[in-house]
Amino acid sequence: MRAVEMAAIDSGTVTGLALMERAGAGVVASFHTNWPALRSGSARILCGPGNNGGDGFVIARLLHANGWQVQVVTFGHPDQLPQDARHNFNRLAMPVADGATTPPTQFDGDLSVDAMFGTGLTRPISDPAMASWLHCHDRFCAAGGAAIAVDIPSGLDADSGRVLQGSACARSGLTVTFHRAKPGHYLADGPEFCGTLHIVGIGL
Numbered sequence: 001m002r003a004v005e006m007a008a009i010d011s012g013t014v015t016g017l018a019l020m021e022r023a024g025a026g027v028v029a030s031f032h033t034n035w036p037a038l039r040s041g042s043a044r045i046l047c048g049p050g051n052n053g054g055d056g057f058v059i060a061r062l063l064h065a066n067g068w069q070v071q072v073v074t075f076g077h078p079d080q081l082p083q084d085a086r087h088n089f090n091r092l093a094m095p096v097a098d099g100a101t102t103p104p105t106q107f108d109g110d111l112s113v114d115a116m117f118g119t120g121l122t123r124p125i126s127d128p129a130m131a132s133w134l135h136c137h138d139r140f141c142a143a144g145g146a147a148i149a150v151d152i153p154s155g156l157d158a159d160s161g162r163v164l165q166g167s168a169c170a171r172s173g174l175t176v177t178f179h180r181a182k183p184g185h186y187l188a189d190g191p192e193f194c195g196t197l198h199i200v201g202i203g204l
């Protein structure tokens with residue numbers, strides 16, 4: 001997937017920023033089909049330190065523009081964000097909470113989005129703050145809330161479908177992935193943690 005994405009960007013047919021915008025818009029369109037009654041309300045978006053988090057910033061901006069009350073929780077310093085994610089962080093016109101210093105609270109809003117890690121997860125999620133916020137997302141999902149994972153549930157290995165050894169991981173009722181499903185969506189713990197899987201095209 002990463003190779004396909006890089007080849008498309010290197011060929012000049014598309015930019016990473018355009019892919020990120022399409023990915024974010026695809027998630028928003030997807031959740032409307034999964035929960036059609038959910039037209040507006042309050043959303044919590046957990047945004048990690050990479051481009052998965054960048055997708056989360058796009059989702060936050062689009063929901064906010066559609067009248068949603070949005071709480072963005074970031075993990076990692078904005079200065080360390082990759083370029084496309086940083087661009088979308090800078091476009092946010094809403095307050096952002098630093099997940100490392102803001103104690104997690106039980107979420108009783110309408111929509112929780114896990115945009116913490118995607119295909120760039122390289123090691124178990126062991127950071128206590130990240131684990132606590134993901135636990136809130138998982139509890140919200142278990143209570144029947146509209147919980148979405150962007151690309152892949154954070155903590156799940158995209159190739160094997162297993163939760164990384166000792167990693168925090170959160171279930172979602174809907175996982176929205178891009179271009180093609182990954183083996184991890186279907187293997188091992190994948191189905192339990194992904195819930196319904198939507199595959200959206202982003203023009204690759």
Ligand SMILES: NC(=O)C1=CN([C@@H]2O[C@H](COP(=O)(O)OP(=O)(O)OC[C@H]3O[C@@H](n4cnc5c(N)ncnc54)[C@H](O)[C@@H]3O)[C@@H](O)[C@H]2O)[C@H](O)CC1
Binds near residue numbers: 051
């Ligand atoms: N494939 C596509 O067409 C598109 C994919 N998009 C999104 O981009 C992510 C992949 O982004 P990437 O930056 O490569 O990876 P992540 O965002 O998953 O995170 C990488 C980031 O996190 C650090 N890290 C890894 N493991 C840990 C850990 N256990 N604890 C703390 N930090 C960790 C790592 O060092 C990196 O800094 C993909 O999933 C899609 O959502 C594009 O946006 C759209 C097109």
Ligand SMILES: [K+]
Binds near residue numbers: 052114117151154
């Ligand atoms: K994710």
